[in-house]
Amino acid sequence: LWRKQLVALTQKTRRIRKRHQRSNEPIQTEIGTDKLRFGVKEREREMETRERDLERLIPMHKSGEVVLSVPPSPLASPIHVAGREAVYKVIRSWASKKFMTGCVILLPIAVTFYFTWWFIHFVDGFFSPIYTHLGINMFGLGFVTSITFIFVVGVFMSSWLGASFLSIGEWFIKKMPLISYIYSASKQISGAISPDHSSGAFKEVAIIRHPHRGEYAFGFITSTVILRGRAGGEELCCVYVPTNHLYLGDIFLISSKDIIRPNLSVREGIEIVISGGMSIPEILTTLDAETIHRTVAGSFAIPQV
16 A cells, blocks of 8 residues: 555656646746847947947948048147138138129120120111022121111211101101100100200200209200299209109209209210219319219219319
C-alpha cells in the first residue's frame, strides 16, 4: 500500500511541476522580449548621442560631405558680419545708382528713336503702296516722297494762288456741321506753332499772378479786348493757361499792366508746357528788364531791381 501511495504521490508532483512550468513560460518570454527592447533602445540612444557629438565636432551636409571648419571666436564674428553687411549695402547702392543713371540716359534716346521710327513708318505708308503696286520695293522711298510732298504743299500755299485755293477749301469745310469744329480746333493748335507770327493763335508768352498771392502761372496771350466803363476804357489781355495738355486750359482776362512778359518765344513756351516745366531755363528775363528766378519748389519770385 505504501508503495502504491508513493508512486501516486510522485506522479501527482510531476503533474503539478509540468503545469507550473507551462504557466510560467509566457511570463518568461515576455520578460525576455522586454529586456531585448530595452537593450535596443539603449543602443539607439547611445548611437544618437555619438552622432550628435560628431556633428558638433565635424559638421555634416545633407549630401554626406564632411566640412571641416574652425569655430569662429565670439569676439571676431560680429565684426565680420557687420563688415560684410556694410560692403553689401555699398555695392547695392552703387549698382542701383548706376542702373538708374543708365535708365535716365537711355530712356529719352529710346523714346526719341521709337517715335521717329513710328513716324517714318506712318509717313512711309502713304506712298509706299503706290510704289509696291509699281513693283518698286524700297524702304524709305515713301517717306522721302511724303516729306517732299509736304514741302511742295508749303511752298504752294505760301503763294497767292495757294492761299486762294486754301480759302475756298476752308469755306467748304466750315459748312459741314461736325467737321468744321474739328478743323477749327486743329487749325488753332497748328497756328500756335506756326512760324508766321501774324497768323499764330498764341501771340506771346505770359506769366500771371495766379491762383494765390505770391504764386505765378504760365500761359499764352491769345488776344486783347477793351473793357469800357464810366471811368473809361481799360485794355485787357486774354491769357490762356494750360492745365494738363496744351489743348486743355483756362482763360483769364487780365489787365496788361499785371502781365509779366518773359523773353521767350511761343515755341519755347509750348516746349515748357509739354515737358511739364522741365525745359524751363534757370533764369527768366522779362522784357521790362526784370528777372524771375525759378526756385526749388517751382514757384516764381520777382526780386527788386
